[in-house]
Amino acid sequence: MLWWEASLLLVAFALAALVVIYSFRAGISPMPSGLHVKAAILSLLPPETTGTIVDLGSGWGTLVFPIALRCRRAKVLGYEMSPVPWAFSLCRKLVGTHQNLQLKRNDFFDISLHEATTVVCYLYTDAMTRLACKLQEELRPGARVMSHTFAIPGWFPIRVIQLHDLFRTPIYIYEIPLSLPTKDTFEAESPNLNSQLSIVSDPFPTPRRPQ
Numbered sequence: 001m002l003w004w005e006a007s008l009l010l011v012a013f014a015l016a017a018l019v020v021i022y023s024f025r026a027g028i029s030p031m032p033s034g035l036h037v038k039a040a041i042l043s044l045l046p047p048e049t050t051g052t053i054v055d056l057g058s059g060w061g062t063l064v065f066p067i068a069l070r071c072r073r074a075k076v077l078g079y080e081m082s083p084v085p086w087a088f089s090l091c092r093k094l095v096g097t098h099q100n101l102q103l104k105r106n107d108f109f110d111i112s113l114h115e116a117t118t119v120v121c122y123l124y125t126d127a128m129t130r131l132a133c134k135l136q137e138e139l140r141p142g143a144r145v146m147s148h149t150f151a152i153p154g155w156f157p158i159r160v161i162q163l164h165d166l167f168r169t170p171i172y173i174y175e176i177p178l179s180l181p182t183k184d185t186f187e188a189e190s191p192n193l194n195s196q197l198s199i200v201s202d203p204f205p206t207p208r209r210p211q
C-alpha cells in the first residue's frame, strides 16, 4: 500500500469515527431526510416565506440548502453539533449561492430560538421531549414547527401529513398560539380530538398502478 493510500484510509477512518462519536453525543446519526419528506416540507414553505427558518440539527444540509434556495426572502439558519456533517455543509455553501443561509456549529439547546418563525426538525423522541419546553418558552406566537417522524410529546398539531413513502412518514405541524393548549385543556375544550387533527394526503403521492 502506498503512503498516500494509507493516509487517505486513515483520514476516512478518523472522519467516520468522529461521525460515530458525535452520533452518540447527539443521540442520533446525521441521517438525511428522504426525498419524499424533503419535497413535502418544501411544498409547505411558500417561496414568499419571510422571517427566520431554523433547522434544528441540519446534518449534511439536506433540508437547509433547498429551503434557502426556495425561500430567498427568509433568513435560514442550520444548527449542527456534529463537526463532519457541519464542515461538509459549510464546504457546500462555499461553492453555492445561498446568501440567506447560515450554518452554525452549536448545540441547539444552548442557543435562543426566539427569532425563529419556522422551525424544522428530524430528531428523536428524547430530544423532542426536551425541545417541547424550550420551544414553548422561546418561540413567539404564530411561529410554526414542522417535525417529521417524531411528534412533540404533549403538543397537539394543527395538521399531520402522512406521506405515502416506504415508512409512511408523518409530518407534524404545530403553530404557537397565544397560550399553548396542553392535553388537559385541549380535551376539556374539545371532547373529539380527532376532529381537530386533519390528516391530509401526501402532496407527492407515489403513482399507483391501474388495477
Ligand SMILES: C[S@@+](CC[C@H](N)C(=O)[O-])C[C@H]1O[C@@H](n2cnc3c(N)ncnc32)[C@H](O)[C@@H]1O
Pocket (backbone or CB within 6 Å): 022, 023, 026, 027, 028, 029, 030, 031, 032, 033, 055, 056, 057, 058, 059, 060, 061, 062, 063, 079, 080, 081, 082, 085, 106, 107, 108, 109, 121, 122, 123, 127
Ligand atoms: C436525523 S439528522 C437530520 C438532518 C437534517 N435535518 C435532515 O433532515 O436531513 C439529525 C441531526 O441532528 C443533529 N443534532 C442532534 N441533536 C443536536 C443538538 N442538540 N444540537 C445540534 N445538532 C444536533 C445530529 O448531529 C444530526 O446530524
